Amino acid sequence: MDGMLDISKSRPSYSADWGDYVSFAERLHEKLDEEGVDLLLIDTGDRIEGNGLYDASDPKGKYTRDIVKEQDIDVICIGNHELYHKSSSDSEYLITVPNSHGNYLASNLDILDPDSAERVPMAPRYKKFTTKNQGIRILAFGFLFDFTGNANNTFVEAVEKTVQQEWFLEAIHDREVDLFLIAGHVPLDAPEFHAIFKAIRQVQWDTPIQFFGGHTHIRDYIKFDSKAYALESGRYMETIGFMSITGLSTGGKTSMRPANFDATLAAPKFSRRYIDNNLFSFHHHTSLNSTTFPTRHGLNVSAMIASAREDLKLDHQFGCAPQDFWTNRAPFPHNHSIFSWLQQEVLPDIISDPDRKDTPRLAIVNTGGIRFDIFKGPFTIDTTYTISPFTSQFRYIKDIPFDIAKLLTRILNQEVPQILDIPSDLAVQMPISLKSHAAAFAPAPETLENHYGFASQMPLSNPGDTVLTPGYTTHDAGGEDGDDTLHEPLQFYRVPNVIEARISFPTSGAGSKEVRVEEPDTVDVVYLDFIERYVLLALKFLGMEYAVEDTEAYMEGRQLTGLIAEWVEGNWKGDC
Numbered sequence: 001m002d003g004m005l006d007i008s009k010s011r012p013s014y015s016a017d018w019g020d021y022v023s024f025a026e027r028l029h030e031k032l033d034e035e036g037v038d039l040l041l042i043d044t045g046d047r048i049e050g051n052g053l054y055d056a057s058d059p060k061g062k063y064t065r066d067i068v069k070e071q072d073i074d075v076i077c078i079g080n081h082e083l084y085h086k087s088s089s090d091s092e093y094l095i096t097v098p099n100s101h102g103n104y105l106a107s108n109l110d111i112l113d114p115d116s117a118e119r120v121p122m123a124p125r126y127k128k129f130t131t132k133n134q135g136i137r138i139l140a141f142g143f144l145f146d147f148t149g150n151a152n153n154t155f156v157e158a159v160e161k162t163v164q165q166e167w168f169l170e171a172i173h174d175r176e177v178d179l180f181l182i183a184g185h186v187p188l189d190a191p192e193f194h195a196i197f198k199a200i201r202q203v204q205w206d207t208p209i210q211f212f213g214g215h216t217h218i219r220d221y222i223k224f225d226s227k228a229y230a231l232e233s234g235r236y237m238e239t240i241g242f243m244s245i246t247g248l249s250t251g252g253k254t255s256m257r258p259a260n261f262d263a264t265l266a267a268p269k270f271s272r273r274y275i276d277n278n279l280f281s282f283h284h285h286t287s288l289n290s291t292t293f294p295t296r297h298g299l300n301v302s303a304m305i306a307s308a309r310e311d312l313k314l315d316h317q318f319g320c321a322p323q324d325f326w327t328n329r330a331p332f333p334h335n336h337s338i339f340s341w342l343q344q345e346v347l348p349d350i351i352s353d354p355d356r357k358d359t360p361r362l363a364i365v366n367t368g369g370i371r372f373d374i375f376k377g378p379f380t381i382d383t384t385y386t387i388s389p390f391t392s393q394f395r396y397i398k399d400i401p402f403d404i405a406k407l408l409t410r411i412l413n414q415e416v417p418q419i420l421d422i423p424s425d426l427a428v429q430m431p432i433s434l435k436s437h438a439a440a441f442a443p444a445p446e447t448l449e450n451h452y453g454f455a456s457q458m459p460l461s462n463p464g465d466t467v468l469t470p471g472y473t474t475h476d477a478g479g480e481d482g483d484d485t486l487h488e489p490l491q492f493y494r495v496p497n498v499i500e501a502r503i504s505f506p507t508s509g510a511g512s513k514e515v516r517v518e519e520p521d522t523v524d525v526v527y528l529d530f531i532e533r534y535v536l537l538a539l540k541f542l543g544m545e546y547a548v549e550d551t552e553a554y555m556e557g558r559q560l561t562g563l564i565a566e567w568v569e570g571n572w573k574g575d576c
Contacts, residue, residue, distance in 0.1 A: 012278060013276050014236075014237070014239075014277045014278060015278050018237075018305060019070075019298045019302030022070055022298040022301045023294050023295045024282045024285075024286065031286060032133075037133060038133045041072065041074050041075075042212045044079070044184060044213060044232075045077050045081075046079030046081045046215070048060070048061055048064070048082055050236065050371060050372075050385070050389050052381050052384070052386070053314065054389070055389045056312045057308075061095075063308035063311075064308075065096060067301060068099075069096075069100075070300075075127075076100050077106065077183045078104075078109060078142070078185060079185040080144065080149065080150070080215065083150035086152075086153045089111060089151060089153060090114050090153070100123075104122075104124070104142070105127060105183065106121055106124070107125050107141045108157040108158070109122045109123075110154065111153060111155070114153075126141045126168075128177070136178045136248050136250055139172070139180050140181040141171075141180075141181070143182065143183070143184035143192065143196065144186070145159070145187065145215060159186075163195055164199075169199075169203075172200050172204060173204075177207055178207070179209070179248055180207060180209040182196055182210070184211065187232070188211065188220050188222045188230040190213075197211075207227070208227040208228065208245065208248060209224065209228035211229070214232060216232065217236075219233065219472055219476070220232040221476040221477050222477045223478075229243075234274065234472070238276070238277055238472075239274050239472070241275075242273040243270070243272050247268040247269050309382075314380060315382065318380065318383075318572070319379045319571070319572030320377065320378060320573075320576040321376050321377060321568075322376065323336065323376050324376050325337065325341050325373060326373050327373055327495070328494070329493070332499075338370055338373065339499050343499045343500070345571075346564060346567050347363050347503070350564075350567055353396075353554050356524055357504070358504065359398075359523075360402075360502075360523045361503045361524040361525070362500055363500065363527070364408065364412070364498050364499070364526070365527070365560070366498045366528060367499060369530065370387055371388065372386045372387050379572060381565075388560050388564060389561065390561070392530045392559065393559055394527065395526070395528075395532055395553060396524050396525060396526040396527070397552075399524070400524070400539075401522055402519055402520050402523050404542050406519075408525065408542075412534060468488040469487060471488070472490070473487055473488075473489040502517070505517050505520060536548070
């Protein structure tokens with residue numbers, strides 16, 4: 001959910017908040033308990049960073065940790081965002097893990113205890129529990145992909161090594177298990193999940209396995225074998241993923257089985273739905289309405305969110321966006337692309353160090369540093385953190401020959417043959433799985449705004465309906481029937497890993513009809529510190545040896561988030 005406990009009301013299709021989700025879970029529990037069916041809630045990490053509710057508070061997470069704990073989550077694991085900084089991983093260990101009452105699992109993650117400095121598991125490695133209604137015996141684990149960008153107070157063990165450890169092998173040899181449940185901040189088809197699947201299948205050849213994944217921000221569903229499936233539930237709390245498994249063994253609770261039940265022949269059935277996170281969907285699935293749906297608990301949580309927003313002044317307006325700007329729903333370059341806006345308008349205005357303001361510079365920003373779209377209308381404190389929640393600052397290397405510097409973005413964007421391993425999180429992530437989507441092409445520019453505009457959602461449309469709102473149309477291993485609400489398909493586009501802006505370059509022809517930008521002999525290369533490693537590697541590939549010690553702070557103490565807000569305040573004035 002990336003911190004989005006109160007997702008934008010400007011998008012009705014995804015407008016339910018965490019309090020609504022609490023009500024939804026409680027109403028489903030009531031309904032399913034009457035039917036004798038079990039419901040489990042799973043969270044696969046990245047609960048922090050992503051909007052003002054988390055990022056604008058001091059300390060970060062001051063409000064969100066209390067809000068998140070109000071939901072009764074059965075299995076919870078960590079994401080990479082919790083691990084970038086020592087402060088956030090310490091908070092997970094000291095606050096979120098205890099708040100989870102034994103349901104937080106960390107199968108391949110250790111931390112240095114802030115008090116003892118001893119290396120200890122972040123949370124229990126696994127847990128075994130029995131569901132209350134059907135008596136299904138579940139063995140659950142919580143994994144993180146083989147992440148290497150964590151702060152030095154945490155230790156991520158490679159999954160391939162973890163599944164060879166004695167504790168894991170002993171756990172999976174338990175024969176009194178009806179379902180293995182793997183919650184992981186892991187892409188579904190990644191080697192990490194395949195390693196876990198292989199390890200379990202070597203000792204339990206037919207026990208059902210359910211994986212819940214994350215990290216890639218897509219709706220996705222894959223099949224490992226006839227009794228093992230995996231589900232990923234989109235991004236930014238836009239989607240409630242619903243996985244149904246019927247026909248599981250019920251751990252000897254014979255009252256739940258037909259008289260002729262044979263556990264050795266039973267074939268469980270797996271199915272999935274992607275539920276748009278809005279009240280229309282919640283009302284439909286609980287058979288309730290706006291009066292009967294909310295629970296007292298859910299309303300109280302929504303009130304907590306509203307109070308936190310007021311304390312943080314998240315609706316304070318910096319300016320008024322004149323149009324929508326998209327991360328990957330417009331091609332780059334394009335006048336509706338947020339990256340074209342940054343490259344052409346924002347970066348040239350904000351990237352200027354007083355000590356180097358007259359020096360030509362090449363500013364490089366990774367597109368993954370921009371997390372979300374800008375919608376036409378009020379640009380608030382909350383908007384600022386939603387589009388760029390990170391604390392990255394700028395660094396630079398002075399006086400690099402321009403003939404070398406101008407090749408950097410080509411290398412970082414992998415446009416030339418090379419040996420550099422550029423990570424996927426350098427770029428903004430696509431909210432669809434490209435393995436099952438054809439390349440997307442832009443509508444005509446004059447129709448782009450109307451094509452992408454969000455109207456109020458009509459839920460659970462019938463195939464005969466002619467008017468559909470734009471939204472996700474998922475194609476996964478289960479087919480094309482996973483989306484709970486029918487939508488007009490959205491177009492998504494690949495964007496580069498990084499963009500560059502050329503600033504204060506010399507010109508010629510002043511006073512004439514044609515002013516020409518000249519190439520300088522040398523430039524300052526300015527970049528976000530998050531990509532410093534890759535900038536240095538690219539320079540090395542180009543024959544220029546630089547170390548971290550050769551770099552310096554640029555506009556020391558300034559962050560992209562605040563600089564964007566200042567630009568908006570100075571350039572997008574007026575009432576919305």
